[in-house]
Amino acid sequence: MPPSSPGPAAAARAAVGASLSTLTGVRSGKKSYYLELRRTEERMTSAVQALEGISAALVRTRDDPRALLHGVLRAAAGHVQADWTMLALRRSALPQTETRFLAVGPDGDLVDSERALPAGLGERLRGARTDLDPTTALADGWVTVPMMLDGAVLGRLVASYPLADAADPADLWVLRILANQAAMALQTASLFAAASEQHAHAQHLLDEIERSSTDLQHRTAELQRAEGRLQVLHQRELLDAERHRIALELHDSVAQYVLSAGLAVDLCRAEALEREGGQSQSVARLVHARDLVAQAGDQVRTVIYALHHEPVGDEVVTLSDLLRGLAEQHRPALLVAVRIEGVPDPLGARIEHGLARIAGEALFNTSIHARAGRAAVLLRYLPESVTLWISDDGDGDPRELRRRLRVSQAAAADGRHQGLANMADRATDLGGTFAIRRARQGGIRVEVCIPRPGPTGS
Known part of the structure; x- marks a missing residue:
């Protein structure tokens, strides 16, 4: 079972x-x-x-x-x-x-x-x-x-x-x-x-960057100071060259004329003294003229000395101040008026130095060759460019000057009228144009047009 x-x-x-x-x-x-x-x-x-x-x-x-x-x-x-x-x-x-x-x-x-x-x-x-x-x-x-x-x-x-x-x-x-x-x-x-090691390394790099940044700031400040000193040196060189050129012209021409005039007046006084006696009115006038010529000679020598030895300040000046300083050097032989139009923004040392050299060359040519009594300098700041005009009331012929400029640019210069070529070359180097025209006053007008520099221009 x-x-x-x-x-x-x-x-x-x-x-x-x-x-x-x-x-x-x-x-x-x-x-x-x-x-x-x-x-x-x-x-x-x-x-x-x-x-x-x-x-x-x-x-x-x-x-x-x-x-x-x-x-x-x-x-x-x-x-x-x-x-x-x-x-x-x-x-x-x-x-x-x-x-x-x-x-x-x-x-x-x-x-x-x-x-x-x-x-x-x-x-x-x-x-x-x-x-x-x-x-x-x-x-x-x-x-x-x-x-x-x-x-x-x-x-x-x-x-x-x-x-x-x-x-x-x-x-x-x-x-x-x-x-x-x-x-x-x-x-x-x-x-x-x-x-932790990476953090320490990153902190070390950050410290290095901060030190480099501080060092870069110091170097940038030193570079700015050096640039300021260099600009002062450029301006000093410009004004010194103009003063020495004027002083040389005074010494070689005006001073010699004054000396010759003094000798001629003194010779006339001696002849009048023999002919008319010591009480002659003509002799007295010639004695006065001789004294005036002697005073003029002393003034010329004083001006020449001042032009050779007058110091230039250590402060950076604007282009407007440079142009006024150049105008002052030609007075009283040439009355120069300076006018500034527009907003005088900084253009950089290179452009301002070049424009000042062009103005100085033009004023020197006007003072020596144009037989002018007045001149005008116009500096105009435009949105895209800067123009510089130097005009006078002399007897210069713009067509003749343009011909001489073409000759001096096409062939080896003999030293005469080389100032025109220098001005044209400076304008070209700055990327601008140079022209010679008839001035409203009747003389010559030198025209320079320079494009404004970009943000990195100098």
């Missing part, structure tokens, strides 16, 4: 027993059930305490992972009742991390010197620094757990473990969690060290 099948109650008890066995990992026999449950609870409590210690250490970890690593070692030692626990990085792993070895002994103190380790643990330290095996090893009362990060072995967690031949899987899980927490802490410390 076949055996009877179990009833519903027996089947329910069997199902409950199977579920408890699956959930707790122990069989539910009446004699061992509560004992296994208590052991499992103790293991769970130990694991939770270990993880709680790691959590407390983790929130205090920044650039130095020692606090977390110390917590890992103490948690591991407490969980498996180990006398010694040790963490070691492989030699080539995380090269920027300073902390590469730590251990906790039986007294719970942190050990960071290899000399303080027992001989056997020193040998295991050397093995942990070279082992690439990603599996957990159990042998000779020791357990070694790899510290894994992104599938790579960074090092080992080593702990004495009396149950090496029959390890509890829960113990190994806890040790793996602790080892991975240590690997993460070391990785964080390595990244923090790299970031």
Whole structure:
């Protein structure tokens, strides 16, 4: 007769027993059930305490992972009742991390010197620094757990473990969690060290940039001062050349005429004195004329000396001031009026110097060759250009001057009328035009038109 099948109650008890066995990992026999449950609870409590210690250490970890690593070692030692626990990085792993070895002994103190380790643990330290095996090893009362990060072995967690031949899987899980927490802490410390190094390098570069910027500002200020001094020197050279040229002309022409006139008057006075006697009215007039000629000669010599020795100031002056200074040098022989139209914006040293040289050359030609009594200088600032006119009331012929200019530009000059070619060349060098026309006063008008410089013009 076949055996009877179990009833519903027996089947329910069997199902409950199977579920408890699956959930707790122990069989539910009446004699061992509560004992296994208590052991499992103790293991769970130990694991939770270990993880709680790691959590407390983790929130205090920044650039130095020692606090977390110390917590890992103490948690591991407490969980498996180990006398010694040790963490070691492989030699080539995380090269920027300073902390590469730590251990906790039986007294719970942190050990960071290899000399303080027992001989056997020193040998295991050397093995942990070279082992690439990603599996957990159990042998000779020791357990070694790899510290894994992104599938790579960074090092080992080593702990004495009396149950090496029959390890509890829960113990190994806890040790793996602790080892991975240590690997993460070391990785964080390595990244923090790299970031700190980059930050220090960036700060160093920033300091260098600030020093370079300060040095550049000093050099820019020095360059501006040097440019100002150079502009003063250009202006001084311009005014000195004009004064020396006028002084030479006075010495070679006017002074000689005055001296000759004085000799002629003195000769006439001597002849009149012989012919009419000392009380003659003609003799008295000739004596007065001789004195006037002598005074004129003294004044000419004074002007020549002043032109040679009058100092030029050290201040940078505007183009308007330069033109007025040139006009002043030709007075009183030539009455020069200077007029400025428009907004006198700075044109740069090169353009202002060139225009002043053109004006000086034109006024000199007017004073020496045109037999003029008056001259006018007009400087007009336009939106796109600057024009300079120098006109006089002399007897010059613009067509003849234009012919002479063409001749001097086409052939080797003989030194005569070279001033026209100089003015035309200066205008061309500045990108402008040069023309000679009839002035309203009846004489010559020199016209120069220069385009305004751009933002970088000088």
